[in-house]
Amino acid sequence: MIEFHAVHAPARPRPAPHVHRSRADEVYEQLKRDVAEFNLVPGDRFTENELSERLGVSRTPVRQALFRLQQEGYVEVLFRSGWRVLPFDFDQFEQLYDLRMVLETTAVQRICADDLRVDQALLAQLAAIWLVPAAERSSDAAQVSKWDEEFHCALVAAAGNNEMARVHRDVTDRIRIIRRLDFTKQMRIDATYDEHAKILKAVQRKRADQAAMLLRAHIETSQAEVRKITLHQVHLARTSGLGK
Template sequence: MPKTPHGKDGRKTHASPNLSSSVVTTLKEEIVHWHYPPEHRLTEDELCKRFGVSRSPVREALRVLASDGFVKKLSNRGYAVKQYTIDEIQELYEVRLALELYTVERLATKPPTGLAAELDDLQQTWTELLKASSKAPEEFAILDTLFHDTLALALGNKSLLRHLRTINERLTLFRMLDFDRPHRAEHTCRQHLEILERIIAKDAAGARIAMQDNIESGRANIHTAVKDALARAYLKKT
């Protein structure tokens, strides 16, 4: 059996091409959930030790994360976590709103083949959730994201879907915190059902109004959500 090669520091050097992807996935999820405060430094030595890998997959992972905007490269000092400011989060919501309004308008005016079945499934799902909207905030945030993702997927615009998924990924924690508010889950169920009804009725204007109401409801809580996220991040580091 061939021996596992070792690096200069004596640690085993893993050659699996999936190692950097695994590091990226883990760090991205932690950054999205604000396990790190803004500007928290990520060093190669610490990450190599934590993941039990050589420098090569760690460097590739950090390069990918920097390219995707989750970390930023520091001059001769490694990388730092990039958490969005309130203004940047507001900008994300503005772009998300534009994409979502376009989506429901197109679905209402030019419904693609198979849309009726998709909408029927969504109606059943959210009607059931309305009857029992007591799920944990994190679980409900996932279901909420899936609702919007399904509508964008039905539209068939791959570029729009890719951008929307990127934005929603960065808004994950804020949506979780939003669903921690009293009656927010129930209100969201009703909003989603209204959006679906307007699309089915081919009421583009009504669908846009319903979607805007849904997104603005979450956006209104951003300042409080950011404070909560920062508190969580610094608490995890103490």
């Protein structure tokens, strides 16, 4: 059984080298947040001038950011009438969920391997959130959504393969908006707690096949819920502030 030790304060890290971020980078990140937080939803139309005024920047970085988002499938340019947030591409989401399943099930199998050095601190942090009595569970949809994303990213990171973790973060980023809609119902929040707890307990006992099976079923359930999502739910998420 994997032992969970007290997490000691790490040595103070060296300052990270300064990374120059352009205005276009900042606009790009802000617009991606707007999509993830339902400030911009599929079908919304806007112009470069409107974004420039709202963000307080010139049109050049706005245009650069929009072209980048266009390449990634978030928006499209409309002939002589600005830009539009693209409808959800459910075929792409299906493929991303399939890739996510491969990455995460491989990660838990590596975590359970006897000869692998696992990041115990990450696993201890997960246990502190998900292995709690029912009375201590959060019912805040936005909070649980954030914790859910961190749970799956931490499992992959704990396996110790940096390239696997990098690819998984990219997948996570691309499915974030659709994934957050999975927490609009209390029953899905309850199910997430139950399923995460079972996965963690299997990992603690080093039962690799069981952990992978539970994780696969967990992701498949979420994938099935994604297929039921409607534009109405997206607009409800915008008014309820789920993405905040």
